[in-house]
Amino acid sequence: MKQVLEGSHAVAEAVRLARVNVISAYPITPQTHIVERLSDFCADGRLDARFLRVESEHSALAALIGASSTGVRTFTATSSQGLALMHELLHWASGARLPIVMAEVNRALAPGWNIWTDQTDSLAQRDTGWMQLYCETGQEVLDTTLQAYWLAETVNLPVMVILDAFFLSHTYEPVDIPSQEQVNGFLPDYQPRFQLDTRNPCAFNQLAPPNVYMEMRHNIQQAMDQVLSRFGQMEDGFGVVFGRRYGEVEPLQCDDAQIILVTSGTITSTSRALQQQLRADGERVGLLKIKLFRPFPADAVRRILGGAQKVAVIDRNCSFGAGGIFAQEVRAALCNLSARPLVFSYIAGLGGRDVTLDVLKLIYRHTKDCEHCPDDSIWMGLHEVHHAT
Amino acid sequence: MAQDMTMKMIPLFIPRSHVSTAGNKTGSWRFLRPRYDEKTAPCSAACPAGEDIGRIAMLTAQGLFKEAWEAILKENPLPGVCGRVCFHPCEPACNRGEFDEAVAIHTLERFLADTAARYQLQADLERRSPRKQRVAVVGAGPSGLATAYFLTRLGYRCDVFEATPEAGGVLRWGIPSYRLPVAVLRREIEQMRRTGFEIRCNRRLSREFLQEAGATYDAVYLGCGHAKIPFLNIPGEDLEGVTDGLSFLQRVNRGDEPRLTGRVAIIGGGNTAVDVARTSLRLGAKPVLIYRRRRADMPAFPDEIQMALEEGVELLELRTVQRIDRAGEEYTLTLRQVPVVNCAAAGKACVQAVPQECERLAVSKVFRAIGLTAAESWFDPPPNENRVIRLNNSVLAYADGAPIIAYGGDVANPIKSVVHAVASAKEAAIALDITFQEGAEAIGERMKHCRVGGGSALSMEIHMQGPRCRRSDHVVAFDEINADYFELSPRIVQPRLLKEERIDSFAEIELKISANLAMREAERCFNCGLCNQCDNCRLFCPDLAVVKDADSGRHINYDYCKGCGICVVECPRNAMALEEENQTQMNTAEEGVHGRLT
Numbered sequence: 001m002k003q004v005l006e007g008s009h010a011v012a013e014a015v016r017l018a019r020v021n022v023i024s025a026y027p028i029t030p031q032t033h034i035v036e037r038l039s040d041f042c043a044d045g046r047l048d049a050r051f052l053r054v055e056s057e058h059s060a061l062a063a064l065i066g067a068s069s070t071g072v073r074t075f076t077a078t079s080s081q082g083l084a085l086m087h088e089l090l091h092w093a094s095g096a097r098l099p100i101v102m103a104e105v106n107r108a109l110a111p112g113w114n115i116w117t118d119q120t121d122s123l124a125q126r127d128t129g130w131m132q133l134y135c136e137t138g139q140e141v142l143d144t145t146l147q148a149y150w151l152a153e154t155v156n157l158p159v160m161v162i163l164d165a166f167f168l169s170h171t172y173e174p175v176d177i178p179s180q181e182q183v184n185g186f187l188p189d190y191q192p193r194f195q196l197d198t199r200n201p202c203a204f205n206q207l208a209p210p211n212v213y214m215e216m217r218h219n220i221q222q223a224m225d226q227v228l229s230r231f232g233q234m235e236d237g238f239g240v241v242f243g244r245r246y247g248e249v250e251p252l253q254c255d256d257a258q259i260i261l262v263t264s265g266t267i268t269s270t271s272r273a274l275q276q277q278l279r280a281d282g283e284r285v286g287l288l289k290i291k292l293f294r295p296f297p298a299d300a301v302r303r304i305l306g307g308a309q310k311v312a313v314i315d316r317n318c319s320f321g322a323g324g325i326f327a328q329e330v331r332a333a334l335c336n337l338s339a340r341p342l343v344f345s346y347i348a349g350l351g352g353r354d355v356t357l358d359v360l361k362l363i364y365r366h367t368k369d370c371e372h373c374p375d376d377s378i379w380m381g382l383h384e385v386h387h388a389t
Numbered sequence: 390m391a392q393d394m395t396m397k398m399i400p401l402f403i404p405r406s407h408v409s410t411a412g413n414k415t416g417s418w419r420f421l422r423p424r425y426d427e428k429t430a431p432c433s434a435a436c437p438a439g440e441d442i443g444r445i446a447m448l449t450a451q452g453l454f455k456e457a458w459e460a461i462l463k464e465n466p467l468p469g470v471c472g473r474v475c476f477h478p479c480e481p482a483c484n485r486g487e488f489d490e491a492v493a494i495h496t497l498e499r500f501l502a503d504t505a506a507r508y509q510l511q512a513d514l515e516r517r518s519p520r521k522q523r524v525a526v527v528g529a530g531p532s533g534l535a536t537a538y539f540l541t542r543l544g545y546r547c548d549v550f551e552a553t554p555e556a557g558g559v560l561r562w563g564i565p566s567y568r569l570p571v572a573v574l575r576r577e578i579e580q581m582r583r584t585g586f587e588i589r590c591n592r593r594l595s596r597e598f599l600q601e602a603g604a605t606y607d608a609v610y611l612g613c614g615h616a617k618i619p620f621l622n623i624p625g626e627d628l629e630g631v632t633d634g635l636s637f638l639q640r641v642n643r644g645d646e647p648r649l650t651g652r653v654a655i656i657g658g659g660n661t662a663v664d665v666a667r668t669s670l671r672l673g674a675k676p677v678l679i680y681r682r683r684r685a686d687m688p689a690f691p692d693e694i695q696m697a698l699e700e701g702v703e704l705l706e707l708r709t710v711q712r713i714d715r716a717g718e719e720y721t722l723t724l725r726q727v728p729v730v731n732c733a734a735a736g737k738a739c740v741q742a743v744p745q746e747c748e749r750l751a752v753s754k755v756f757r758a759i760g761l762t763a764a765e766s767w768f769d770p771p772p773n774e775n776r777v778i779r780l781n782n783s784v785l786a787y788a789d790g791a792p793i794i795a796y797g798g799d800v801a802n803p804i805k806s807v808v809h810a811v812a813s814a815k816e817a818a819i820a821l822d823i824t825f826q827e828g829a830e831a832i833g834e835r836m837k838h839c840r841v842g843g844g845s846a847l848s849m850e851i852h853m854q855g856p857r858c859r860r861s862d863h864v865v866a867f868d869e870i871n872a873d874y875f876e877l878s879p880r881i882v883q884p885r886l887l888k889e890e891r892i893d894s895f896a897e898i899e900l901k902i903s904a905n906l907a908m909r910e911a912e913r914c915f916n917c918g919l920c921n922q923c924d925n926c927r928l929f930c931p932d933l934a935v936v937k938d939a940d941s942g943r944h945i946n947y948d949y950c951k952g953c954g955i956c957v958v959e960c961p962r963n964a965m966a967l968e969e970e971n972q973t974q975m976n977t978a979e980e981g982v983h984g985r986l987t
Contacts, residue, residue, distance in 0.1 A: 097403050156401055193401055202407045212404075219402035226399060233396065 008033035014145035021072035071195030094129025099152030116352020119317035248292035257286030323377030342373035419952035426966035428918030434842030435482035446914035472499025530558020532798030533612035535814030615761035625713030634758030649674035657758035658687035874961035926956035
């Protein structure tokens with residue numbers, strides 16, 4: 001049934017349909033609408049789940065680690081500082097192989113205080129062993145949340161479903177809310193591979209000395225590697241029920257493209273418009289949207305970008321001292337190709353600044369006109385700063 | 390083929406063990422040792438009768454009203470009386486007072502007594518097997534009756550002799566019924582009598598009784614009270630119409646309620662003076678209290694003074710009466726102002742009469758109500774001499790070949806109150822019991838163990854080796870309470886008759902509260918130092934080392950207790966203690982030595 005829904009509420013609908021058992025979260029703008037709606041669902045009985053109120057994000061994830069260890073489906077949501085506060089437990093959740101799903105609303109980190117969109121918060125957690133899926137539309141948010149449970153429970157790793165603050169979390173769009181029967185057809189009941197059970201007592205996650213620790217970490221890497229092939233299997237199943245598929249990456253007219261724009265999140269939508277305009281003007285331009293960031297789909301990236309002359313990666317984030325993070329990953333994926341495109345790194349839209357069609361046009365123009373590709377990231381649209389003397 | 394490999398379920402490699410951790414005795418890591426250590430609540434140490442208030446409130450909060458009422462009766466046989474007329478020194482000591490407001494202990498005590506009366510509950514109290522000694526109790530006032538009650542429970546035979554036609558003493562004849570209805574008093578006297586002693590009314594004894602008693606009794610308890618108002622030594626006080634306030638109260642309590650008109654003067658500042666003023670107000674007069682010091686110095690309880698003033702009693706402070714003159718139906722008092730010349734930090738104001746303009750006050754009646762004394766000189770304890778033991782609230786005199794004479798109640802107490810009368814009774818009963826069983830020289834040492842929080846209040850439950858024996862003397866302070874576990878909540882307001890309803894009747898002023906409200910008020914109690922089974926210790930223990938026993942108690946499994954101390958910190962009411970491990974061993978060793986010596 002189609003409804004006009006806020007992105008946050010699309011997440012909540014998916015969590016309800018996924019028949020989650022335990023929810024724990026701490027409010028933070030711009031995430032709060034998600035758990036607000038879920039607490040309504042729990043209160044009015046539309047969702048039969050325990051909603052645990054806690055005193056911090058650290059406790060929220062700790063509570064879910066406990067809950068998930070008992071073999072039930074769990075959910076949390078957070079943003080920015082809240083995610084940073086969870087950091088220690090992000091490692092624990094993946095190390096303990098718990099299929100927890102989190103909605104992460106990309107918000108800039110303080111100081112200075114900024115509640116608007118910026119990917120640095122989630123990308124700073126890229127090494128924690130969580131899958132990361134970046135979304136573009138309300139429908140994708142709903143679909144990806146359902147897919148996240150499938151993936152998490154298949155490989156026993158936690159997942160972040162990531163959406164841009166306000167541009168996605170607070171924007172109303174028509175969203176098709178599937179029926180419970182449809183969702184049940186795609187996402188069966190969770191069958192835990194291990195769980196705390198008083199009838200069969202055991203201890204988890206005790207000491208792992210050097211002779212086993214490395215193998216345990218390799219086991220996580222193997223699970224991440226498997227996601228890349230499981231993703232297609234998952235989308236096949238999803239497509240049968242819902243008739244939609246997204247792909248871990250989505251290439252748009254890249255086959256014959258000389259220049260390919262690489263984007264993630266809502267910047268992709270604006271880029272789609274630019275790409276069509278430029279194609280109409282006869283430019284041989286393609287667009288690659290990266291949805292799955294962890295594990296990084298390096299094979300697909302190499303296959304799609306390898307033949308282009310130039311690639312422009314647009315990052316709404318920055319790893320200070322190294323530059324745009326998507327660009328680093330793309331460059332790393334391409335570096336061993338004998339013939340490879342020049343990879344331009346652009347940083348734009350930090351802290352919620354608009355990345356308009358004009359900004360994207362400038363990026364394209366610069367990429368096309370520039371003969372020498374700079375090693376460093378190029379910061380788009382910086383204002384002149386007048387310092388007090 | 391490659392596709393198949395990538396789709397194969399990868400075996401999980403995670404740390405998991407089915408081996409029990411029971412073999413890992415984490416208790417060996419411990420250098421601090423928690424233990425259950427029930428302590429003393431400040432209210433119970435401040436109560437002259439040593440009532441176990443923290444436990445009484447806990448039982449009340451659980452709806453166990455009979456058990457709560459019995460917990461009072463162990464220490465004080467007069468909860469219905471004290472729940473009405475006690476000046477509740479427990480409440481200023483309440484730790485909750487430092488958090489929001491003290492628990493309304495006084496109101497709860499009355500509620501429990503009223504509830505017991507309403508359901509005609511019979512107390513099941515511990516009684517010792519009979520012993521051969523007999524005790525005569527002279528005076529059926531609160532101290533005499535309570536002495537007979539405690540001694541009977543300790544196994545002794547008691548006879549109570551009362552000069553007036555009915556038992557109760559000052560409670561029957563002195564306290565007006567708007568403060569203490571006679572039915573409440575009669576009920577509690579009956580409850581006491583039922584423990585098994587006789588009250589012989591209309592038996593006024595003479596001094597010779599003390600000599601003759603030896604034939605029948607091993608001890609005599611004299612609780613004859615203060616029933617005489619001394620003269621003021623001023624001209625005109627012997628005029629007809631200048632009345633002794635206590636006789637006036639007795640007359641009204643017998644049912645004779647004369648109509649009074651116009652202004653009446655009451656000279657004095659104690660509870661009797663205030664009772665006379667409020668009684669005369671109800672009989673139609675406009676009372677004026679004349680007191681020689683300031684209001685703050687009045688020996689009357691502040692609540693009583695406050696209510697008297699609310700009702701319309703006038704107070705003239707810092708005045709002495711020089712003389713009383715009569716002209717027809719009118720009396721003129723000549724008053725002199727006495728300014729404060731010196732005021733000790735915590736004492737009464739020192740005043741000095743200085744020659745000054747005198748005031749005159751015209752009244753229709755004058756009541757004398759200054760400091761009461763014993764009616765007969767032999768009611769008073771003897772001066773300190775060789776075989777006299779002077780305790781906090783009682784005096785014992787020993788003589789060869791004669792019964793022990795014990796003195797208690799108003800004659801032995803600096804503060805004249807019902808709860809102090811009960812304190813006298815308990816102290817004398819315990820002292821006599823120790824004397825009969827072990828000899829008088831054992832009193833000091835044995836009584837020390839009965840002290841509530843090491844103070845002057847004694848516990849009969851401790852003396853009778855009840856569970857209260859196990860508490861430590863340490864009086865819990867507010868900063869030892871984990872206040873994080875308590876929410877602010879307002880104290881119950883004692884419902885009272887409106888001022889307009891009070892002043893023309895003798896109906897009881899303070900009204901009943903519902904069981905619901907009583908339970909809510911009792912829940913406010915911190916239960917300082919007492920375990921109320923909140924289970925925090927068990928829930929917070931990271932090693933599951935706190936074990937619940939079948940009888941709803943708990944113990945610590947020291948095989949696994951690491952001594953982290955979380956249980957002690959999370960105990961909201963300081964019913965646990967944490968000690969250094971070797972310290973505890975030393976204590977145990979000392980106790981061992983102690984055990985061998987005794």
